[in-house]
Structures are given as C-alpha cells and as structure tokens.
Amino acid sequence: MSKILEADINMLAKPFLKWAGGKGQLIDQIKERYPVELGGTITKYVEPFVGSGAVLFDILNSHDLTDVFIGDANIELINVYRAIKYYVEELIGELSCFENEYQEG
Numbered sequence: 001m002s003k004i005l006e007a008d009i010n011m012l013a014k015p016f017l018k019w020a021g022g023k024g025q026l027i028d029q030i031k032e033r034y035p036v037e038l039g040g041t042i043t044k045y046v047e048p049f050v051g052s053g054a055v056l057f058d059i060l061n062s063h064d065l066t067d068v069f070i071g072d073a074n075i076e077l078i079n080v081y082r083a084i085k086y087y088v089e090e091l092i093g094e095l096s097c098f099e100n101e102y103q104e105g
C-alpha cells in the first residue's frame with residue numbers, strides 16, 4: 001500500500017466532485033430510508049448511477065463490503081474513478097502540478 005493511503009486509512013471517504021444531482025446534501029435524509037437489511041451485514045453493493053457517489057461513499061464508510069460494483073453512462077466520470085483506483089499517486093502528482101501552476105499565477 002502506498003504511503004499516502006497508509007497515512008489516510010482512517011479518513012472517511014466522501015465525494016471528490018460537485019455533481020449535478022449529487023445527493024451529498026440529502027445524505028442524512030436518504031440514510032433514514034435505507035432498507036432495513038443495510039443495518040445488518042451486507043457484503044455486496046451495486047450502484048449503477050454512481051455520479052459523485054454520495055450514497056456509495058456513505059455505504060462504504062459504514063459497511064464492510066467485499067464486492068462493490070459502480071457504473072455510470074458518463075465515461076469521463078468512470079475514467080476518473082479508474083484513475084483514482086489504479087493511478088492515485090500519478091493523479092496526485094498531476095494535480096499538484098496544476099495547483100503549483102495556478103498558485104504561481
């Protein structure tokens with residue numbers, strides 16, 4: 001595991017994008033309506049319209065899942081999830097370059 005991931009292993013996962021229709025601001029109300037079975041021991045989660053993943057990340061933070069499947073019609077969005085999953089350190093490096101360029105004006 002990378003140093004970045006080791007250092008942050010206890011942080012809660014949360015959406016990394018503002019997304020049209022994202023459910024971040026409604027998550028407390030949505031949680032109240034989760035199926036009763038979610039209070040138990042589900043191990044698999046399928047989210048076919050993941051968007052920014054407000055519900056996905058809430059479920060990931062509160063359940064010990066072994067299988068998670070996400071999908072979205074927006075291929076650019078799915079590419080971002082793939083980049084985070086498979087190339088997180090390279091992605092952080094690229095974003096740091098943008099940040100430095102921005103701050104240097």
Ligand SMILES: C[S@@+](CC[C@H](N)C(=O)[O-])C[C@H]1O[C@@H](n2cnc3c(N)ncnc32)[C@H](O)[C@@H]1O
Pocket residue numbers: 020021022023024048049050051052053054055056071072073074
């Ligand atoms: C409102 S967002 C989802 C919000 C998200 N579930 C959350 O927890 O914040 C809806 C997503 O569905 C995707 N979408 C719309 N039509 C779709 C389709 N036919 N198949 C797959 N994804 C679709 C959109 O690209 C968008 O990212």
